[in-house]
Amino acid sequence: MARPQAWLYLALGAALLLALWFGVRYLGDLDSSASGPRRHHLELSLHDGVHRGATVFRVNQGDEVALTINSDREEALHLHGYEKHIVVEAGTPTTLRFDATLSGRHRIELHRNDSTLCFLDVYPN
Structure with missing residues (x-):
């Protein structure tokens, strides 16, 4: 037993x-x-229009995002899906703030040549 x-x-x-x-x-x-939503501070640094950092930023739907861009020359950027446009002055950090409400993969690109810098992946809750 x-x-x-x-x-x-x-x-x-x-x-x-x-x-x-x-x-x-x-x-x-x-x-x-x-x-509840998390806060993300993402950084994008450009040198001669090229970003050498993270290729994908990951957040969850509903999170608060602050994307700070540094560039050595004036650039205009576009966040697809959210239709956010931002002009960055040379040597002046510029921050784009938004709520990550749209799930999916969103391109962040330079306007002058439509080159993709990186992606923002927003995961659904």
């Missing part, structure tokens, strides 16, 4: 560990998004 009880305790322990792992892995994410 001792052997079946040992297997029962082992199975119950394994089930408990699996439930704990599932709770931490999946339900923990739900709790953090339920706490």
Whole structure:
């Protein structure tokens, strides 16, 4: 009789560990998004019209975004999907603030040559 009880305790322990792992892995994410929108401060640095930083910025739908652009020359940028346009003066950091309401992948590009600098990925909640 001792052997079946040992297997029962082992199975119950394994089930408990699996439930704990599932709770931490999946339900923990739900709790953090339920706490409300997060604030993101993203930075884009341009040198001669080229961005050498992150190619993709990731946020969640509903998050507050502040995108600060630094450039060594005057540039005009466009955030597709949101239809946000911003002119950046040379040597003057300029910040574009918006709420990430539209899910999907959105291009951030230079106006003068329509080149893509990077992407903003907005994940749905």
